[in-house]
Amino acid sequence: MKRVDVRLSIPAVAPLLDLIKSVAEELRSHLAVPIALAEADAELAAVWREDLLESQREDCDRLFSLFDQEFFSEGVISFDRDNAEAILRACAALRLRFRRTHLSTITDETLEAIEASTNIGNWDAAEQKAFACYMFLDELQKIILKYLDPMVPEEE
Amino acid sequence: MSESNDNTGAGPQEWRVVFLNDSVTRMSYAVMVLRKLFGFDEATAVQHMMEAHESGRSVVWLGVRENAEAYAFSLQQWHLCATIESDETS
Numbered sequence: 001m002k003r004v005d006v007r008l009s010i011p012a013v014a015p016l017l018d019l020i021k022s023v024a025e026e027l028r029s030h031l032a033v034p035i036a037l038a039e040a041d042a043e044l045a046a047v048w049r050e051d052l053l054e055s056q057r058e059d060c061d062r063l064f065s066l067f068d069q070e071f072f073s074e075g076v077i078s079f080d081r082d083n084a085e086a087i088l089r090a091c092a093a094l095r096l097r098f099r100r101t102h103l104s105t106i107t108d109e110t111l112e113a114i115e116a117s118t119n120i121g122n123w124d125a126a127e128q129k130a131f132a133c134y135m136f137l138d139e140l141q142k143i144i145l146k147y148l149d150p151m152v153p154e155e156e
Numbered sequence: 157m158s159e160s161n162d163n164t165g166a167g168p169q170e171w172r173v174v175f176l177n178d179s180v181t182r183m184s185y186a187v188m189v190l191r192k193l194f195g196f197d198e199a200t201a202v203q204h205m206m207e208a209h210e211s212g213r214s215v216v217w218l219g220v221r222e223n224a225e226a227y228a229f230s231l232q233q234w235h236l237c238a239t240i241e242s243d244e245t246s
Contacts, residue, residue, distance in 0.1 A: 033232060036176060036239040048229055055233050088188075092181060092235040099180045108179045138182060145184050151191050 003080045004147045010075045016133045017067055023097050023133070024060040024090075032056065032093035056093055063090035084148040091137040098137075102130035169242055171224035173217035176237040177208040189234045190216065193227065 031052055035045045066077040066087070079087065103111065106127070114120055115135070120128050175190070183205055190201040194216055207214035216238075217227050224240045231238035 031232075032235045033178070033237045035232065036237055037228075038239070038241075041240075044225065048232065051229075052232055088185065089234055092185060096178070096180050096235055111179075141182055141185055145182075145188060149188060151188055 001080050001082070002148065003078055004143065005076050005078050006143060008071070008075050008077060010072065013067075013075075013136065014072070016129070016136055017064075019102075019129055020094060020133050020137070021064065023094055023101070024064065026101070027056050027060055027093055027097055029053065030097070032096040055089075059086045059090040059093065062086035063094075079144055079148055081148060081150075084144050085150055088141055088144050088150075091141045095134055095137050098130055098134045103127065103134060169221075169244070170218055171221045171243075172215045172241045173224050173227045173231070174239050174241055175204060175208050175214045175216045175231060176239065177212050178237055181236065183209070186236060189231070189236055193230050193234070 031049065035048055035052075037045045037048075062083055063086070066083075071077055099111075106114075114131070120131055123131065186205045186208075187198065187201045190196050190204055191198065194201075196204070204214040204216050217224065221240070221242070228238040228240050
């Protein structure tokens with residue numbers, strides 16, 4: 001099975017993990033994307049909510065399983081076909097939650113401009129750290145989509 | 157408005173799965189999910205993604221309610237915002 005090993009800077013990534021974990025904790029009881037069904041479908045939405053929360057929790061747990069003892073000694077995390085989809089979803093959910101909570105005062109236009117330039121000098125420390133998490137999760141998604149796109153069949 | 161090409165002959169009341177735009181999700185991720193869930197080719201998935209990006213929504217499937225619910229649920233599971241609408245709500 002194809003495996004992608006990614007070497008990360010432990011001093012750069014480790015400080016982000018606590019904040020990402022705290023946001024993941026919020027996702028144990030809050031959906032990253034509110035259910036957009038009509039009011040008439042409230043019963044269906046309630047059923048969906050529990051199943052979606054369970055799925056969200058499993059995906060986040062899968063993401064954090066990357067940051068194990070090996071990561072803290074070697075700085076390496078590994079993606080493969082088994083964990084790629086869950087980690088893609090976990091990163092998507094966490095980014096949405098960061099945007100809705102820690103980065104909620106920043107406009108879409110500003111965020112887009114900052115993503116291009118990464119110039120966040122005038123933000124407060126909490127926003128800078130949240131943005132670093134937001135971009136780190138984006139990088140993980142980019143790597144998976146580049147090397148393990150679920151739509152590209154694995155070579156024999 | 158674009159529709160899937162394999163479900164246009166459904167029963168008397170048809171339901172639409174509507175994919176809604178968000179400003180956070182990476183476009184390549186949304187395209188991958190649309191391809192995976194609906195079997196779109198790359199160009200069709202990009203077309204739906206761009207339609208949602210520009211107009212806020214894109215109809216990605218049309219057919220019976222039960223299947224529409226399943227598709228909308230799957231989109232939500234991938235954290236893409238989606239809803240279902242019947243002909244009567246248009």
